[in-house]
Amino acid sequence: MTFFKECTSKLLLGLIFVLFVIKGLFLSLLMPLFQNPDEQTHYGRVQYWAEPRLKTWKIHTLQQSDFSFNPKDIRTSNLPEETTQSAYLLQFDELVFERQNIQNFQDNSHEETIQENNWKRYVDTIPSTAVSGTKSLYYLFASWLEQLFSSESIFVRVLAIRLLSVVFGALTVFLAYLSARKIGFSQSICLLFTALIAFQPMFSITAAQVNIDIALIFSFSLFLYAGVSLLRQGFSWFPFSLLILSIILGIASKGPGIVLAIISIPLLMTLGYRYFHPDKRRFYWGVFLTGSLLTVSAFLLVPATYLASITNLTASSKFDSPLHSIGTYLEKTFDVGPLRNSAGSYWGNFGWLDTPISGWMLSLIIYICIIGLVGAIWYLFSKREQPAFLPERQYIVFFLGTMLALQLAIRFYDWRIFDATGQIVIGQPGRYFLPNLIAFLTVVVSGLGFLVRKKHRFTLLMQVLALSMILLQLHAIVNVILPRYYL
Amino acid sequence: MKKISEFIKKYEKWILFTVFLFGVASILWTFLANFGLGESDYNFLGKTKKVTLAPGMPVLQTFTAKENNLYQVRFVLGNASLRHGEHIDLALMDGACTQIIAITEFTTQPTKQGAYTVFSFPPIPTSRDTRYCFAATFFSDNSKKGEKPYLSATDIPDPVFADRTLTDSNKGKTYDSHTLFLRPAYTKGSLWEDLRVLESRLSKYKPLFFKGIMLPVALLLVILSTSLAYMISRSTSKENS
Numbered sequence: 001m002t003f004f005k006e007c008t009s010k011l012l013l014g015l016i017f018v019l020f021v022i023k024g025l026f027l028s029l030l031m032p033l034f035q036n037p038d039e040q041t042h043y044g045r046v047q048y049w050a051e052p053r054l055k056t057w058k059i060h061t062l063q064q065s066d067f068s069f070n071p072k073d074i075r076t077s078n079l080p081e082e083t084t085q086s087a088y089l090l091q092f093d094e095l096v097f098e099r100q101n102i103q104n105f106q107d108n109s110h111e112e113t114i115q116e117n118n119w120k121r122y123v124d125t126i127p128s129t130a131v132s133g134t135k136s137l138y139y140l141f142a143s144w145l146e147q148l149f150s151s152e153s154i155f156v157r158v159l160a161i162r163l164l165s166v167v168f169g170a171l172t173v174f175l176a177y178l179s180a181r182k183i184g185f186s187q188s189i190c191l192l193f194t195a196l197i198a199f200q201p202m203f204s205i206t207a208a209q210v211n212i213d214i215a216l217i218f219s220f221s222l223f224l225y226a227g228v229s230l231l232r233q234g235f236s237w238f239p240f241s242l243l244i245l246s247i248i249l250g251i252a253s254k255g256p257g258i259v260l261a262i263i264s265i266p267l268l269m270t271l272g273y274r275y276f277h278p279d280k281r282r283f284y285w286g287v288f289l290t291g292s293l294l295t296v297s298a299f300l301l302v303p304a305t306y307l308a309s310i311t312n313l314t315a316s317s318k319f320d321s322p323l324h325s326i327g328t329y330l331e332k333t334f335d336v337g338p339l340r341n342s343a344g345s346y347w348g349n350f351g352w353l354d355t356p357i358s359g360w361m362l363s364l365i366i367y368i369c370i371i372g373l374v375g376a377i378w379y380l381f382s383k384r385e386q387p388a389f390l391p392e393r394q395y396i397v398f399f400l401g402t403m404l405a406l407q408l409a410i411r412f413y414d415w416r417i418f419d420a421t422g423q424i425v426i427g428q429p430g431r432y433f434l435p436n437l438i439a440f441l442t443v444v445v446s447g448l449g450f451l452v453r454k455k456h457r458f459t460l461l462m463q464v465l466a467l468s469m470i471l472l473q474l475h476a477i478v479n480v481i482l483p484r485y486y487l
Numbered sequence: 488m489k490k491i492s493e494f495i496k497k498y499e500k501w502i503l504f505t506v507f508l509f510g511v512a513s514i515l516w517t518f519l520a521n522f523g524l525g526e527s528d529y530n531f532l533g534k535t536k537k538v539t540l541a542p543g544m545p546v547l548q549t550f551t552a553k554e555n556n557l558y559q560v561r562f563v564l565g566n567a568s569l570r571h572g573e574h575i576d577l578a579l580m581d582g583a584c585t586q587i588i589a590i591t592e593f594t595t596q597p598t599k600q601g602a603y604t605v606f607s608f609p610p611i612p613t614s615r616d617t618r619y620c621f622a623a624t625f626f627s628d629n630s631k632k633g634e635k636p637y638l639s640a641t642d643i644p645d646p647v648f649a650d651r652t653l654t655d656s657n658k659g660k661t662y663d664s665h666t667l668f669l670r671p672a673y674t675k676g677s678l679w680e681d682l683r684v685l686e687s688r689l690s691k692y693k694p695l696f697f698k699g700i701m702l703p704v705a706l707l708l709v710i711l712s713t714s715l716a717y718m719i720s721r722s723t724s725k726e727n728s
Contacts, residue, residue, distance in 0.1 A: 012718050019711050026704050029697055030689070090692060094530045099602035100563055100639070100668045101530040105688045114692070156694045188722045195719065355601065459722075463503055466719050470712050471510040477705070478518045484601045486688045487525055487672070 005187075012191050013177065020173055020198045023473070024166030027208035028159055030477070032103060032485055034087050035095060035351050036209035037431070042139075043158060043210045044079035044123075044130035049143035050150075051122045060125045069129070078128035082119035086154050089114055096352045099484065115153045137252040138164075138215040161210045168214040169207025173198045175221040176438045182228045183391035183442070192462040196441055199466075199473040201348045201357070202430065203437055212254050213431060219250035220435035223260045224402065227267055231394055235271055243267075256435070259409045263402055265294065315420035325419045332424055333411070340366070346430025348476055353429065355484045357476060368444070368465075375447025376400070382450070389455040390446050399439035406436050504720040511713060521600045523559040523607070523672030524684055529647045531668045537565065537637040538667065540575070540625035541657035546638055547584050548621045548667045551650040557614035559672035560621050561603035563639035567596045572628035575636065577606040582618030584654075603670065610674050618650070621669060639668040 034040040062078075070076045074087045087093075089110040094101045104110070123130050142161045149157045176197040180190040197203065207214050223246035229239035247264060250257025269290070273283055319325035332338070340362070347365050348357035356362070380393055380400075410432050417425045433440075445465070449458040495502060538546050548562075560579060569575065575597065578590040589608030597604045606621075625636050640653060644664035653665040675681050682702060689701035 008718070008722075012715070012722075015711065015715050015718065019708070019715060022704065022708055022711065026701075026708055029693055029701060029704075033692060091530070094532060098530070100670075101532075102525065102527050102670075103691070105527045105691055107528070111692055115695075153694065155692060159694055159697075191722070192719065195715070460499065463719055463722070467503060467507045467510075467716055470716055471507065471514065474511065474709065474712060475514050475517075477708075478514050479521075480601070482689075483518075483521065486685065487523065487600070 009187050009191060013194065016191070016194055016198050017170060017173065020170055020204075021166060023199075023204060024169060024208045025163065027205055027477070027481075028162035028166065030481060030485075031205070031209065031351070032095070033090055033155070033158055034092050035485065036205070036211060037352055037429075039210045040074060040079065040083055040087050040092065041077070041129050042212065043161070044077070044083045044128070045132070045134070045139055046142040046146050046161060046210065047080045047083060047121050048123050048128075048130045049139045050146040055122075057120075057122065057124055059123070062125060062127065077130075078123070078125040079130050080119075080121050080123055082117060082121045082154060083130075085117065085119050086114050095485075097354050099354045102485065105486075115155070117154070134212070134254075135252075136212040136215060136254060137249065138168075138212040142210065158210060162208055165207050165209060165211065165214045168218045169203070172203075172207070172214075172218050172221045172438075175218075175225045179221070179225045179228055179438055180442070182225065182232055183395045185391065186389060186459075188459060189389070189462055192459075192466045193441070193445065195466040196445070196462075196469050197438060199469040200437060200441075201350075201473050201476040202346055203434055204473060205350055206431055206434055213434065215253035216250060216257055217435045217437065219246050219253050219257055219260065220402070220406075221438050222246035223250065223263070224399070224438050227263075227398055227402075228395055230267065230271055231398060235275055255413070256406065256409050256432070259405045262409075263405050265290070266401065267398070315416070317419045318422040319419060322419075326415065329415045329418050329424075332418075333414070333428065338424075338427070342428045342430045342433070343369075344430065346433055348472070348480070349430070350476070350481050351484065355480055357472070357480055361472070361475075368448075369440075371451070372444030372447040375449075375451040376443045377447070379447060379450035387450065387453070387455070389458055390449050391442070396443055396446055399436075399443050402439045403433075403436045403443070406433060500720045504717055507716040507720065508713070511709065515709075519678070521598060521605055521607075522681060523561070523605070523674060524681065524688075525559075525561060525670045525672040526553055527688075528553075531639075531641055531666070533645070534642040535668075536640055536642040538640050538653070538655055539657065540623060540636045540638065542625055542627045542635075544655075544657040545622045545624040546656065546667070547652075547654040548669055549582060549584070549618060549650075549652045550621065550666070550669060550671060551616060551618050552611075552614040552671055552673075553616075554673045555612055555615045556610040556674045556676055557617075557619070557671055558607065558610045558674040560606045561600070561670045561672055562606070562621070562623070563602055563668040564597065564604040564623075564636060565639065566634045566636045567604065569593070569595055569636075574626050576622075576624045576626065578622040578624075579606070579608055580620040580622055582620060584620035584622065588619070602668075605672075610676070612676075614673075619671075621667075641666055641668075 034043070068076060072093055074092050075084055077084065091101070091103055095103065142164055145160045145164055146157055149160050173194060177190055177194040180193045181187075185193060203217070206217065222242060226239045226242035226246055230236070230243065233239070243264060247257070247260045250260040269287060272286070278286065317325060319328065343366050344356055344362050345353050347362060349355065376396055379390070380396055386392060410428060414424070414426045414428060445462065448461055452458050452461055540546060560577075567575070574592050574594045576590060576592050577597070579588045580586055581588065588611070591606060591608070597606070599605070611617075623638060641648070642665075644662070645666075646664065648664050648666040651664065651666040653662040653667060654660070655662075675684055686699060686702050690698035693701075
């Protein structure tokens, strides 16, 4: 019976992975080219990274007075000619943020033109949105694919890079499973939790587009796995190495990756406290000295330009004081509307955030999450013994800490831009919080588990949630994305 | 109550799986119920406006069907939450806006598909190159305070829409070469033919070796998801036993 159960578990896990990959392939094909947020810019950057080191072409530098970037006209982005022309023929500007518009399926000439083009695949005009300060490991891997498939059409090359994102996504799903095992969920709950992650609609679509976000999501997931491993088994070189690797990958993927370095400090301090058992006075001195050392090291070793770019430190404020600026910012962003918009693009708002799931579905999801979060907080402060089927409270604290750190980091950067411009420019699109997906769903399901109290009820609840998530994903594909772009 | 509880526990896995199958069936039914192949050789660009639906004052839009089997008229309708005593009449009429061909009354928010509200009627087999008139009329027993429903429309004449005329009865104005965000949709006469056309649309702008396989991959996804759901449902009884 045990052997049979193990085979069934492996089969189920295998099926989840196979489905995730097939789903990723389908979504990579389904979404029209560049109809994911900033995908045209990310692909342009990939082409820039794929350029030969020796530039044998002339690069025109436009004067500030000659350059005028119009977000409604892709031809003003100065992306590589192939990206620009392909996007233009694919009616990019007509479709972006225009839900009532659709590609022309009557005319075949554009497809042939794009398939057999001789357009330039390099940047020859500066400034260009393809040449920016953003560096990412994702671009490095993607540029290798761009070079590998250089003899193929742009459709093949973009698909190949989208499939790179699917690989990152599949690895994230695997880390979700491993993390769930590590924190003590039963085998069946681990599998159900993995299904929840694998079928989360926004995570699925993010793992099927050309975008550096998926590399950050993977880094965060690796960090979470390393963190729970260290918390569970104490200090060990393998999980510690994974922790360091995840921090490096995170920073090398996208700006918010720096959050991992910051979260690792209290994590390592906790481990240090458990290992060395210092008295409180020594511990606080240790915290103070370590904090000071790290702060000084950061200023000495980290390039000032990097610190300035992630903090927007050099920009001048539009407000009288930081308090006034923060107060106004919180007023604008901590309102039902913006919070709901964030939730919408965390769960299901596709394309250029103009193709959402139904309002009532989003409301239902929000209510479930709020109940779960309330349950998790109650669990943390309850004097009741930890239920055997739930993870220990230390893991919930760790996950909540990660979630809070990412929220603060993104809101901090958003506020810095707001402070300099007086406007919400970036906002908090929900996809920016997808790196905390594993942490968030663990906290929610643990909270729900605490509220239902009994193991068999918790298992049943997880089954219902997993099945609902699968249905949500199918609905998103069949009734939201497909009709939007093809009917 | 106890018997019901025991029954549910005994057949938990089948109840879960049946509800899942019902969910899949609902998804596919919704897709097929709203299915129509919209015209795609134009888009709505440039400046736009909102044409308010004043009570009892129809907004009329003439257009020419480009294919046979006209089956739906899709349009963008805003503020469509209807209260008690309110309804919206949607009608398809002849080109002179006199003879009604199809009419539907909505007392609740009409069916939506993405940005569009969908007005469906029996397919018109010989609709190609025939002029039609779409009429939307809002009725309200109360003097509706707050925002009334509106239709999105282009604000400047466009030669692409030379065959269309927009009439706003409330303002007593007629706008040539203006259009509501209105997109007629068609059927090919059978589900199989409709899916063939959908497949050809899905295959456009794709790598050559992936053309023609989108719907089979979608079907595979549904089948595998259903298999996964079955296995998920089954694990209930094993966990409890």
